Amino acid sequence: MIAFILRRLIQSVLVMLAVALIAFSMFSFIGDPVNSMLPENASTEERQALREQLGLDQPVTVQFTRFVTGAVQGEFGISYRNKRPVSEMIAERLPATLELVLAAAVFALLLGVPMGIYAALHPRGILSNLLNVISLIGISVPTFVTGILLILVFSVWLNWLPSFGRGETVQIGWWSTGFLTVSGLKSLVLPAVMLGLFQVTLIMRLVRAEMMEVLRSDFVRFARARGLTNRAVNFGHALGNTLMPVITIVGLQLGSMIAFAIITETVFQWPGMGLLFIQAVSFADIPVMSAYLVLVALVFVAINMIVDLLYFAIDPRLSVQA
């Protein structure tokens, strides 16, 4: 078990180094950042001073080492556009994105898993067919169109829910949460639904496919042949084995939801990292972009590890082998 964790840790560090290299090499794709940070008429001395301050006069290997050591401490330099430390800007935006993704994931799971189970247990039911058709259409509609439709119906026409921002937030230490106020929760509904809706269809189809597979397996048939109740067979025996692979996919989807939050945050002007990133892309603000990339990669790697560890906790076959 410990050997396994160590091996995974080393792998993760290697992946992160590769991502750091990509993030770092982004800097060399664009022209001299000094030009984009200083006004046109800046003097040569000013330019030189800034260059030294940014460490651009050093050899590439030294620059990369500095980049990595900085990144490990959460330092990604100064934003070209805002002239503020990137770490500060990200820390401000991080809670908004994580709360959005969390709410969307909970929404997707609460809706997707029961829908998938239902569809698997009643494969010929009318409701199951309806769910299948809806999920097929759902996959063809771009998420931002979903968001716009949600705003049009629930904000413009019905005027039930706010369509932009986070509402009032409460500060807990450095973390600002929207979970504790009514306006914060109301603001969260539409963005979370938009971000979660695509995942709902995905999770539903996944749970349905997995569960139908498990229901056909020998141990489920044997459980039925022993006269166990449908409840015990479907939920005691089949569901547990269904959720094993679902955990993996949902875990991995959590990472891509952080990326998809970029679109949601743009539609709803949600003040999260995605909005920060999209602004950075349109202004070619490389430090912010590279910080975002490293952070998202870190989340991906972390989620991967957690999913693997969860497997150890759940599956008795693994915990004994190690």
Next chain:
Amino acid sequence: MTRSTPAWAEGGDPRYLLGTDNQGRDVLSAILYGSRISLAVGFVSVVLAMAIGIVVGLVSGYFGGMVDAFFMRIADVMLSFPTILVALLISGIARGALPREMHDSAALIVLVFAITITTWVQYARTVRSSTMVERSREYVYAAQLVGRRPFAILFSHILPNVMGPVLVIATINLAMAILIEATLSFLGVGMPPTNPSLGTLIRVGNEYLFSGVWWVVIFPSLTLVALVLAVNLLGDWLRDALNPKLR
């Protein structure tokens, strides 16, 4: 009042079937022009990605070794991130490399570039694995024995035999390319409002949403959905038509 509602609604003008926006521009014509750009970006990037993917896949699969390892590690890294993030990053870097005043005029090229770089990997993966299978077939040995050069073997013998799955991926990817283009334009890093695609139209129309001017955003959105659905259905049909086993 320069803005008008769709022709059938109250205050509509029969000359403007789907209404006009705040500047009095006809929504239907904007959609027609926008679809043209969306389709063009989609088609061109699919063809380019296919070309790159095929070449890389053939070379990796046929020669193996270091070349193969190099390209496949790149593919692994790219496939481990969501497509939209990769496309955003590449277009961000491309824009960073260009001077600001060129951003609008080069938007089309940047988009095609970003989508191409994001999507070639799938073709390369598929072509590579089929090539590795074909490489050990008798007809390839025969071609080697009569002394044909590797690149001649690759393109005139192996390529025709691995094209089936490539075409299937291409149809699926056409829908995806249209979606990526629309998403990037919607996010404001794609086509500029002066030369709008469907995504740009939706972005611009979205700003009017609160004044109750729903038709400026809804019709381009529906067009986009219809376009993607149509391409997806076409892909399904083509996949069945190309696969004799399914008949």
Next chain:
Amino acid sequence: MTSSNTPLLSVRDLSICFDTRHGPLRAVDGITFDLAPGEILGMVGESGAGKSLTGTAITGLLERPGRIDRGEIRFEGQRIDTLSAEEMRRLRGRRIGAIFQDPLTSLNPLMTVGQQLIQTIRTHLRLDPGAARKRAIDFLAEVGIPAPEARIDQYPHQFSGGMRQRVVIALALCAEPSLVIADEPTTALDVSIQAQILDLLKRMCRDHGAAVILVTHDMGVIAETADRVAVMYSGRVVEIGPVEKVVRDPRHPYTLGLMQSIPRVGSGVQRLTQIDGAMPRLTDLPPGCAFHPRCPRAFAECRATRPAPLPVEGGHVACHLYQGEPA
């Protein structure tokens, strides 16, 4: 046959068909047999002959698109093929147990052996958790699991294949059913373990007074274990009778072919005969006797009409060859 007046199980003219896009396919066609309490009936035939389906139908676990379209199944005098799903569920495990082919996949990997046993016991018997656990340990001991007090809390993957099949037998018998349907219980096991498991199955069923329907394609297994044997071909029972009788003196040409294809020590036969051709597919069953295209002794009648089961010594045979003989 040591039968009392009412048989434990009585199957009459049972037919199972599958509704497919191209119309119904009949996989089991009008089979009839009885089973006495405590008796072991072997069911033998090639794959696709319908022997497993018959077992599945008796346990009421036939899944769509398959269904019973004719005939009836009586268990302890009561008709069970028309029972509701819930009534049938109460019967399964409690009165009719089942053993599946592959012990490696028959157990839920995420539950301990004990959890699965206790759950089954408490579903059918009114026992408190402590008593159920005690009963589970007793059963594990009885099927020959060493140190059952410790093993009960282990997961299936911690058991070997043979040990797992012992657990499966314990699971099938832990609520004292009077009939066990064992579908190829040893096919997936090592040859060295097969005999042990068969002996165990035989002993357990004898000790607990359970009758067995032993489904297998292995005539050797039948010869060693069963009291009577039913030979199936293309969804029909072609011959049924006491094992010694059928093995020593097979009547039906198909049974004869089966017997000649089994290697026997000291029989002096140099070559094994094989039956030419293959069992017909359900989609194109020949008219008359389904076996006639492969039958060395077929004549005109065989191609025209389907043979009815004729009573012969201790059993029945469905073959036109014996049409004229006295029973």
